Amino acid sequence: MPRFRLTLEYDGTEFLGWQAQAAGARTVQGTLEAALEGLLGTPAGVTGAGRTDAGVHAEGQVASFAADTSLEPRAIQKALNGRLPADLAVVACEVVPSAFDPRRDACSKHYRYALWNGPERSPLRRRHAPLVPGTLDVAAMTRAARAFEGEHDFASLQSTGSSVKTSVRTLLRCEVQGVAGGEIRLDVEGTGFLRHMVRALAGTLVEVGQGRRSEGSIPALLAATDRSQAGPTAPAAGLTLVAVCYPGVPGDSVANPGV
């Protein structure tokens, strides 16, 4: 039975996240599975690389399903996009080895957090870049962000109530930059993330920008392994799962499935 990899783009504003928390909730996974069942005539379970929360967007979420179909990947993509709502689209579809697991096989994920540092709330940015008013020292935020790079215990940035084996994670990149017109972006790439970690990171860096937390305080914050020491969890609307990367031979074979 062939297995397929889907790359998904979605506007998370009207989704209650990737995965159903309650029956009847409008989720990305549920919407995709309904479209697939309509296309194939039989249910096909979809697994995703990252469980994005309610309101979080994706430019390159990766999902996978197996189905007993003779349809070509391009035909599946086209048919799914005809069935999916305007806020969800399949931007790529490929055949992958049957053992492919979008979550376990991922070598890294890239998230972006955007915020609007303007004098007034911005109707045109409200869905993707929450307002942070007042003066922000972007240079201090940029320097502080670098201290999160590398392997650390990120327990201070993990939502309370999480139950994972270890809170040690590795960030390959944690970069803040101001872009045109008052928008500020935080790009974070890592091999794994804890629940709400990027949003807690964004909330903490905003406090550095506001001068309420010193830019040199990040190592001590990480050492504390105490969530109450970090800044607040920033609003979901600012977060986008930009891309999921797959390494070496499996990644190459996925990119060139030879179908």
Add this chain to the structure above:
Amino acid sequence: MPRFRLTLEYDGTEFLGWQAQAAGARTVQGTLEAALEGLLGTPAGVTGAGRTDAGVHAEGQVASFAADTSLEPRAIQKALNGRLPADLAVVACEVVPSAFDPRRDACSKHYRYALWNGPERSPLRRRHAPLVPGTLDVAAMTRAARAFEGEHDFASLQSTGSSVKTSVRTLLRCEVQGVAGGEIRLDVEGTGFLRHMVRALAGTLVEVGQGRRSEGSIPALLAATDRSQAGPTAPAAGLTLVAVCYPGVPGDSVANPGV
């Protein structure tokens, strides 16, 4: 009675344009007048610089009203933003001379048309950059756009059924550029515009990009003064009123009202 100038930002997706076409329609003007009446306790008529159509956005629409109030402009801005919905905000409020007319006094307006030239529809861009699939020759579009600059009879780009005295208008700038990741922007600045002119201009330049219209054909198109010779009216969602400019002394006194 003091007169105020408001600079407005709005996401036009859920508005039926600036001005009410039918009773009960959700318009920018109507929403603003309702908020003002709630604030002042008495109706105040609002006039706008440009009558944006349903679905068209604004980063810098300009509006004006007179009111018998002792409130400072900053207090009016804050109070209005507390009453306005999330998709409409006052980004500036100033006292202006009582004769100020946002439409008649404007010396130029800047519109931007954005389109998404990607392989697939884009959920994250669907509200501001409509999809134009297939290969587009952006360099040819850029060269063709320049031919619209200057004073011309734009009758070929005017919606049928319009009844204005003259269709001669002057464009100060008509510029196409590709921006990161497949988005293409058309920036048009002019002293005045005809109904649907920028959208017809965008639709015509897309045909140049697709090779269905030669890049040297613009002068002949303008000379024809025939709407049927131009391309289709591009979707409203791609259009944004970026700014309205006011000249010389009135502009300066507006910027420094000394209140």
